[in-house]
Amino acid sequence: MGNCSSCCGGRPRDGLYEPVLADSEREAVADLLQYLENRGETDFFSGEPLRALSTLVFSENIDLQRSASLTFAEITERDVREVDRDTLEPILFLLNSSDIEVQRAASAALGNLAVNTENKVLIVQMSGLQPLIRQMLSTNVEVQCNAVGCITNLATHEDNKAKIARSGALGPLTRLAKSKDMRVQRNATGALLNMTHSDENRQQLVNAGAIPVLVQLLSSSDVDVQYYCTTALSNIAVDGNNRRKLAQSETKLVSSLVALMDSSSPKVQS
Secondary structure, three states: OOOOOHHHOOOOOOOOOOOOOOHHHHOOOOOHHHHHOOOHHHOOOHHHHHHHHHHHHHHHHHHHHHHHHHHHHHHHOOOOOOHHHHHHHHHHHHHOOOOOHHHHHHHHHHHHHHHOOHHHHHHHHHHOOOHHHHHHHHOHHHEEEEEEHHHHHHOOHHHHHOOOOOOOOOOHHHHOOOOOOHHHHHHHHHHHHOOOOHHHHHHHHHOHHHHHHHHHHHHHHHHHHHHHHHHHHHHHHHOHHHHHHHHHHOHHHHHHHHHHHHOHOOOHOO
16 A cells, blocks of 8 residues: 555646746755755755755745655655654645645655654644645545555554544545545555544444445455455444444345455455
8 A cells, every 4th residue: 555656757847938046946956956966875854955855845936846846755765764843844835735746746755754653643743634635635546546545554553543533534535445546446445444443433434434335345356455345344343333234234245245255365265
């Protein structure tokens, strides 16, 4: 589970002229190019490299913001470690951009960093959930995929699960579980599974309409989706009220589960 690999595709300029840059922005661009030439020896998460990136992030020039977001996506792809607020702040700022390219790369960068345990907690503490929820509502599939992948990673931490359940994320996750894009569907069902490990969260999922969606996806051709859905439904069925709801309203459930017993995947069979 995670980000979609095509998050960092660039786009040629549409304009016929180069925008005028402030001196500080011009210096930051020059510095950043130098740092990127020596990226293997550069720590982009602190000091002058981070300051140069932040100058581009907080610029009013959208092309500079795009460059900064793509740089964050690239460096976090190969260097995942615990970071501090000074590093997350510019990425979260970019996450609130209205520009699709910036959103796509910023959510990829955040999803990469959300693999780290300490970062998972700090991202949620710094109000990272709301912009991710907004991006799940995007019409752009790449943005959806990266945002859901990030929330999937965040939902693996126990401290975050109840916060995610209360944040309004479960409705969008349930809708995206029905996406025609398999990457989005896989990330969304993985996130829903991660939310089924406590009584309160399971009830929130039921209220969000997750049961019929999970049952429907038992017939998915994707082995990972099958596994996430069967395991999520098994966890939901721990509660007596939910078992009755499953028995009463999901007539397809038994036949779907029987069919999955012939799956070629041992983890789905179990």
